[in-house]
Amino acid sequence: MKNTATLELRGISKTYGNGRQVLSDLSYTLAAGEYVAIMGDSGVGKSTLLNLIAGLDAPDTGEIWVDGIALSANDDDAATRLRRRHFGFIFQAFHVLPHLTLLQNVSLPLLLNHLPLDRAETMLTAVGLKGREQDFPRQLSGGELQRVAIARALVHRPRLILADEPTGNLDPDTAQEILQLMRAEIKANGAAGIIVTHSQAAAATADRILLLTKAGLQPLEGGSNA
Template sequence: MHDDKNKPVLELCAVSKAYANRHVLSNLSYTLAAGEYVAIMGDSGVGKSTLLNLIAGLDAPDSGDIRLNGLALTGDDDEAATALRRRFLGFIFQAFHVLPHLTLLQNVSLPLLLNGLPLERAAVMLASVGLQGREQDFPFQLSGGELQRVAIARALVHRPRLILADEPTGNLDPDTAEEILQLIRAEIKANAASAILVTHSQAAAATADKILLLDRYGLAPLTMERTP
């Protein structure tokens, strides 16, 4: 087996995306190294969520290449790209996207089922996010903060190499948001994952190792102190 530790986790090569003749992303290039945890900030409408959706395969770029672990996702091999995303990525959404008809354990087990992995880790992940003993509960029984914990557990349960988090605290009160952000950071580091956090919150961005500003010129570093 070859060693992928030094291979870039993500490569964006001249990626462009427009909607109804409005250019959201233009010729964007960036390389994310293994183990990097970056936050992306920027004005509303600048393309932060669009960028995550392109990486996750929820949308397709108009031009340019996106590579995960060296494999081009914008080529002809859709089956291989889908399989790689399923195994390689974990996505934490602002709106949780927890399935209401499934128990918490079933929700968190989904990535394990899709990847043919042992299901025991689902209960372990629920415990790690403070929901031990709630495995058979349903989403309607949970608060917003608890739902986001389920979403984090589901995103990380299959040990993906790249975590995408789109405004994961946007629906939470400040105290719960701070707790969730520290949990995300701890789980990312415990799993030696790389991560991209999209946020409008300086407090949220400060939990990342590096902060980038997205504007019409591309991605550029911002200097802010990270929260310990």
């Protein structure tokens, strides 16, 4: 993949049914290999923004482009294929499938994209779950489930990684290990990554920290360029 803009937000606005506007004329460009953290007060629209980028909701105005393709130009099937192949999601609710083993859960993106399955075991090892491949989600703690969700989001080397509070259930040491893994995957695969977080320590692992306010995305100091 050439090193061009992976994500472009062009004049994005979103208002809820009760009339409360959370995003107004928001524009931003994220290039391949870039990793940013978005912070902001509760209710300002951070999770809404991730859902819009993921194509799980649609903006009232504006357009979202991924790898030069407008999301609005895709029909449902094309949008599903785009998300399946090029997106990696880490959401607070985990969405780990209870009837599948950990290995089967992490293998799903590989199966859906007709990719070799050996990387699933590698990613479980990378998130500290080696030897738990045949366990079921009911046997795991909240922090362990979060690590499964992270392994699944990264396993197929997506072009765009979207993470909503990905370390909320992890102890500080494990959180740092997971965040460094995410950063390494983004850099190694020429992906782009967005993490939404309230944690200063988590945000500090990103290249840049952005504050989401009613005025849009404003840069903050404190990111890492290591």
